[in-house]
Amino acid sequence: MKIERVELQEILMPLKSPFVTSFGRQEKKVITIVRLHSEGKVGIAESVALAFPFYNEETNGTLWNIMEEFLIPILLENEISHPDDVSSLFSHIRRNNMAKAVLESAVWDLYSRINNQSLSRALGGSYKEIDVGVSIGIERSIEQLLTVVGHFINEGYKKIKVKIKPGWDVEPIKAIREKYGYDVPLMADANSAYTLQDIDLLKELDQYKLIMIEQPLAHDDIIDHAKLQAQLSTSICLDESIHSLEDARKAIELGSCKIINIKVGRVGGLTAAKQIHDYCASKNIPVWCGGMLEAGVGRAHNIAIASLHNFSIPGDTSASNRYWNEDIVVPEVTTIRPGVIEVPKGDGIGFELNEQVIRKYLTREVSFGAKSKLGEEEAV
Numbered sequence: 249m250k251i252e253r254v255e256l257q258e259i260l261m262p263l264k265s266p267f268v269t270s271f272g273r274q275e276k277k278v279i280t281i282v283r284l285h286s287e288g289k290v291g292i293a294e295s296v297a298l299a300f301p302f303y304n305e306e307t308n309g310t311l312w313n314i315m316e317e318f319l320i321p322i323l324l325e326n327e328i329s330h331p332d333d334v335s336s337l338f339s340h341i342r343r344n345n346m347a348k349a350v351l352e353s354a355v356w357d358l359y360s361r362i363n364n365q366s367l368s369r370a371l372g373g374s375y376k377e378i379d380v381g382v383s384i385g386i387e388r389s390i391e392q393l394l395t396v397v398g399h400f401i402n403e404g405y406k407k408i409k410v411k412i413k414p415g416w417d418v419e420p421i422k423a424i425r426e427k428y429g430y431d432v433p434l435m436a437d438a439n440s441a442y443t444l445q446d447i448d449l450l451k452e453l454d455q456y457k458l459i460m461i462e463q464p465l466a467h468d469d470i471i472d473h474a475k476l477q478a479q480l481s482t483s484i485c486l487d488e489s490i491h492s493l494e495d496a497r498k499a500i501e502l503g504s505c506k507i508i509n510i511k512v513g514r515v516g517g518l519t520a521a522k523q524i525h526d527y528c529a530s531k532n533i534p535v536w537c538g539g540m541l542e543a544g545v546g547r548a549h550n551i552a553i554a555s556l557h558n559f560s561i562p563g564d565t566s567a568s569n570r571y572w573n574e575d576i577v578v579p580e581v582t583t584i585r586p587g588v589i590e591v592p593k594g595d596g597i598g599f600e601l602n603e604q605v606i607r608k609y610l611t612r613e614v615s616f617g618a619k620s621k622l623g624e625e626e627a628v
């Protein structure tokens with residue numbers, strides 16, 4: 249297939265309520281929507297780079313720069329026979345995984361639509377429905393946290409993940425266990441807020457029987473995580489540290505984690521996500537699909553990848569209404585039963601763009617055609 253036209257749209261959408269982590273606070277989200285045109289079909293994807301480089305080094309700004317200057321010309325100049333080709337075409341460009349992923353995921357959607365199959369099927373997914381959890385930010389008080397946690401337990405989410413940071417760790421976890429008991433599937437995500445010097449505190453968390461603790465130590469570390477895992481009974485799950493199949497292999501060989509959070513954006517696309525999934529399966533390492541506060545298009549891609557068999561732990565892909573008053577897709581992403589999302593059977597991601605909502609929040613728009621390459625940018 250030959251990509252005939254690439255369209256980028258940037259929107260800025262308010263979150264229902266602020267989302268606070270150890271690295272920052274978000275009240276709204278900038279999202280870049282990619283549309284790829286070929287053979288009368290349109291493949292879509294949504295970027296996950298945040299507005300600031302606090303989770304990883306990319307931002308929405310770097311994403312546009314790398315796409316415009318390097319990645320889009322490659323897409324327009326090359327014949328693509330399978331979406332797996334895209335990661336090879338991009339492989340000489342270092343990192344910038346979120347920029348690569350949004351284009352690559354749109355190619356996967358386009359390919360599935362051209363072949364009249366669902367993205368889940370194209371990826372080799374087997375689940376017809378997936379169990380999902382919810383991620384809860386740092387709240388202003390323990391009381392408020394307990395209210396929010398109670399709300400999502402009532403909604404039936406199959407995994408409750410709470411953000412922790414120094415000064416907000418043992419106390420909130422203890423409070424949740426005391427109020428809601430040990431049957432709640434609970435985990436904590438530190439977003440790299442600790443060091444090995446905090447080992448005693450992290451060991452204290454063992455008594456609360458968390459399903460896992462996500463990324464307690466540095467974003468670029470796998471050595472100290474291995475030392476920590478050897479001392480903890482709770483499983484460590486890596487998020488920020490895993491950018492590639494090679495990273496996953498090294499972390500597993502070192503014993504740095506027992507679980508991996510796969511985010512399509514962080515690893516550079518669906519092909520890499522699938523490869524990491526397959527490798528983890530061969531090593532008996534369960535994986536789950538992480539989130540980056542996606543709107544509906546990103547959720548749809550996450551649902552498709554999470555239909556692969558070794559995604560055996562509920563991911564962070566909650567329903568659209570967890571973060572958004574209105575979604576950029578129709579229908580919105582919803583649960584069919586408490587904590588369960590159906591994997592769409594329609595072509596591609598199985599959702600269409602809600603043009604009205606996109607227009608409402610649009611901040612910029614550019615389009616690139618095959619012939620003129622970067623010659624005729626048209627800004628709004």
Ligand SMILES: O=C(O)CCC(=O)c1ccccc1C(=O)O
Pocket residue numbers: 303382383437439487538539540541542564565566
């Ligand atoms: O609900 C979601 O999309 C997951 C939210 C979340 O935990 C998160 C959101 C933004 C950046 C990093 C993370 C994370 O998993 O660490």
Ligand SMILES: [Mg+2]
Pocket residue numbers: 437439462463487488509538
């Ligand atoms: Mg995380």
